[in-house]
Structure formats: C-alpha cells, structure tokens
Amino acid sequence: xxxxxxxxxxxxxxxxxxxxxxxxxxxxxxxxxxxxxxxxxxxxxxxxxxxxxxxxxxxxxxxxxxxxxxxxxxxxxxxxxxxxxxxxxxxxxxxxxxxxxxxxxxxxxxxxxxxxxxxxxxxxxxxxxxxxxxxxxxxxxxxxxxxxxxxxxxxxxxxxxxxxxxxxxxxxxxxxxxxxxxxxxxxxxxxxxxxxxxxxxxxxxxxxxxxxxxxxxxxxxxxxxxxxxxxxxxxxxxxxxxxxxxxxxxxxxxxxxxxxx
Amino acid sequence: xxxxxxxxxxxxxxxxxxxxxxxxxxxxxxxxxxxxxxxxxxxxxxxxxxxxxxxxxxxxxxxxxxxxxxxxxxxxxxxxxxxxxxxxxxxxxxxxxxxxxxxxxxxxxxxxxxxxxxxxx
Numbered sequence: 001x002x003x004x005x006x007x008x009x010x011x012x013x014x015x016x017x018x019x020x021x022x023x024x025x026x027x028x029x030x031x032x033x034x035x036x037x038x039x040x041x042x043x044x045x046x047x048x049x050x051x052x053x054x055x056x057x058x059x060x061x062x063x064x065x066x067x068x069x070x071x072x073x074x075x076x077x078x079x080x081x082x083x084x085x086x087x088x089x090x091x092x093x094x095x096x097x098x099x100x101x102x103x104x105x106x107x108x109x110x111x112x113x114x115x116x117x118x119x120x121x122x123x124x125x126x127x128x129x130x131x132x133x134x135x136x137x138x139x140x141x142x143x144x145x146x147x148x149x150x151x152x153x154x155x156x157x158x159x160x161x162x163x164x165x166x167x168x169x170x171x172x173x174x175x176x177x178x179x180x181x182x183x184x185x186x187x188x189x190x191x192x193x194x195x196x197x198x199x200x201x202x203x204x205x206x207x208x209x210x211x212x213x214x215x216x217x218x219x220x221x222x223x224x225x226x227x228x229x230x231x232x233x234x235x236x237x238x239x240x241x242x243x244x245x246x247x248x249x250x251x252x253x254x255x256x257x258x259x260x261x
Numbered sequence: 262x263x264x265x266x267x268x269x270x271x272x273x274x275x276x277x278x279x280x281x282x283x284x285x286x287x288x289x290x291x292x293x294x295x296x297x298x299x300x301x302x303x304x305x306x307x308x309x310x311x312x313x314x315x316x317x318x319x320x321x322x323x324x325x326x327x328x329x330x331x332x333x334x335x336x337x338x339x340x341x342x343x344x345x346x347x348x349x350x351x352x353x354x355x356x357x358x359x360x361x362x363x364x365x366x367x368x369x370x371x372x373x374x375x376x377x378x379x380x381x382x
Contacts, residue, residue, distance in 0.1 A: 020289050027292035037300070037334045046326055104306075107299055177297050179280040237294035239287060 006254035014118045015080030017243035022074035029067045086126035093119045111240035143255030146248040154205025166195030218256035268372045269349040277338040347375045
C-alpha cells in the first residue's frame with residue numbers, strides 16, 4: 001500500500017462514516033426542531049458572545065436549515081466515497097464542525113472527535129497534493145493519533161483499581177443503554193470472565209503501539225480492533241466508533257509499513 | 262434517569278424513555294440509540310451543573326440553557342409517548358449510586374403547565 005492508496009482508502013471510509021452519521025441525524029431531525037429537544041431558540045443563547053455574527057449561525061443552524069445541513073453532509077460523504085477533492089473535504093469538515101456546534105460540542109463524543117481529526121488531516125493532505133512531505137505527515141499523524149488513542153485509553157484503565165480488579169466492566173455492562181439481556185447479565189455475573197475480559201482489553205489497548213512494528217502485526221491488531229469495536233456496538237450501541245476508527249486504519253497500516261522500513 | 266408525571270390529573274412517576282432492544286440491523290445506522298446517548302449526555306451535564314451549584318444558585322439554574330434543554334426533553338418525550346392528557350406536569354432527575362440499586366434525587370422541578378401538542382411541519 002502506498003501513500004496515495006492509504007489516503008484514498010481513508011477518504012472512502014470516512015465518507016461512509018459521515019454518510020451513516022448524517023442519515024442518523026436526518027432520522028432524528030424532529031428532535032432539533034422548533035418543538036424538539038435541541039431547539040435553536042434555546043441553544044442560541046450560548047453563542048451570544050458572537051454578537052452580530054450570530055446571525056450566520058441563526059441561518060445555518062436554525063430549523064429547518066439545520067436539516068438541509070444534515071442532508072448536505074450526507075451527500076458530501078457519499079461524494080467523497082466516489083471522488084477525491086479537497087473542496088469536498090473542506091465542506092465536509094465545515095458541516096461537521098457546524099453540526100458539533102448545534103449539539104453543544106459533540107453529538108456522540110469520541111466518534112465526532114475522531115471524524116474531525118481524520119477529516120482535517122485528509123483535507124490538508126488533499127490540499128497539499130503537490131507537497132508529498134505534507135501528505136506524508138498528515139497520513140502519519142492520523143496513524144499515530146489513532147495508535148495513541150488506544151494506548152492512552154489502556155493506560156487510563158490500567159491506573160484504575162476497579163478495572164484491574166475486573167469490577168468496572170460488569171458495571172458498564174449493567175448500565176448499557178439497551179434492555180437487559182440474559183447472556184449479558186450472565187457474563188456480568190461471571191467474575192472470572194470479567195477479570196479476563198478486562199485484562200484482555202487493557203493489554204490490547206496498551207500494546208497497540210506494537211502494531212507499528214510490522215505490517216503483519218498491524219493487520220492482527222487491526223482485526224482485533226474491529227472485533228473490539230464490533231463488540232462495543234452490540235453490547236453498548238456504539239456503532240459510530242467502529243466506522244470513525246476504521247477510517248483511520250489505512251493510515252495506521254501505512255505507518256507500520258513506513259516504520260518497519 | 263429522567264422521570265416525569267402528570268400533576269393534573271395526578272399520576273405516577275414514569276421513566277422518560279424505554280430502553281430499546283439490541284439489534285444487529287442497527288450496525289450502520291442507529292438513530293434511536295444515538296439519540297438516547299445525546300439525551301444521556303444532557304442528563305450528565307445537568308447533574309454536573311447541579312452538583313457544582315450552591316443552594317442560592319438553584320433558582321438561577323432554572324434559567325440556564327441546560328435546564329431549559331432538559332425541560333424541552335421532557336416535553337418532547339411526553340409527546341413521543343402520547344401523553345396528550347397532561348395539563349400540568351413535573352419532572353425529576355435521579356442519579357444511581359455506583360453499585361447500589363437505589364437512586365438519589367438530583368433535581369425535582371416545579372410544576373409546569375403544558376402548552377399543548379405541537380409539531381414542526
């Protein structure tokens with residue numbers, strides 16, 4: 001895989017991630033309407049510091065224009081899977097940031113941050129296509145940022161006694177957004193399984209930087225990562241994380257090729 | 262957890278939403294659950310804000326954006342769950358003590374009038 005292939009594959013995957021995210025937002029559009037939860041008339045107070053510039057946000061983020069924003073983002077995501085151009089990436093990043101403002105920072109936390117990081121880096125890479133050093137740097141940044149996200153997450157868990165003792169995971173399982181499920185409850189009650197699973201997660205995340213040592217090891221870690229995010233989707237409903245992180249995996253693999261020589 | 266009840270006519274406390282069932286079909290698009298995550302983030306924000314307030318600031322909090330979003334959420338969920346008969350309502354936010362079944366009251370609202378069913382076109 002060369003630089004151009006890694007960049008293009010990441011673009012396709014983030015385009016898909018953004019498309020799915022935007023379809024979700026369109027499906028819950030009434031909740032941002034004038035009688036919804038996140039009414040613009042309520043939220044706009046938080047932007048009073050902008051003064052007269054707030055008129056711009058009133059136009060872009062008021063209802064129903066915000067729905068057109070969701071729709072535009074879906075179309076741009078689809079376009080990105082078909083064509084590579086810095087203008088598509090720039091507009092996507094702009095829409096994504098506006099939508100983040102509409103939800104007081106993020107709609108879904110980590111997956112929104114990851115989407116913005118990948119989009120921003122790909123935008124710079126695409127806009128500086130004549131400068132291979134910049135492109136290189138951007139793809140390496142995505143790969144290293146993703147690797148560090150797993151490592152930091154593992155390190156934070158390692159420092160917490162309830163994770164080391166296998167007590168945090170059952171608490172998370174019981175607090176799932178989903179209805180109680182017999183097999184999940186049984187797993188949560190199995191102390192040995194919870195202890196092994198907790199340490200499995202901690203070690204997977206802590207050791208993720210080893211993925212950069214060789215391309216073969218990288219593919220193994222990426223396969224584990226997909227399984228990890230898939231499990232998080234099924235147990236906790238975190239589908240967005242799978243696609244947002246997967247968009248960075250071509251860059252992680254490219255990093256392993258570069259660093260292993 | 263967020264609860265609401267009708268004050269006129271007098272009613273029991275109800276959960277603001279029901280937990281959905283797991284489904285493989287929601288892998289690509291999962292609007293219901295992601296909406297609930299956003300609602301839960303709002304509840305967490307309100308709980309943090311309340312815990313940081315001193316006693317004197319609680320009445321001021323009712324004018325904050327977070328509180329008003331919470332009130333919007335209650336009204337929206339009441340409409341979603343077809344609570345058309347409510348004339349006056351009240352809501353409360355409860356927090357679970359880690360590892361303990363019992364929930365503590367974080368916030369109990371005053372009684373409000375319901376404006377009537379509304380929808381965007």
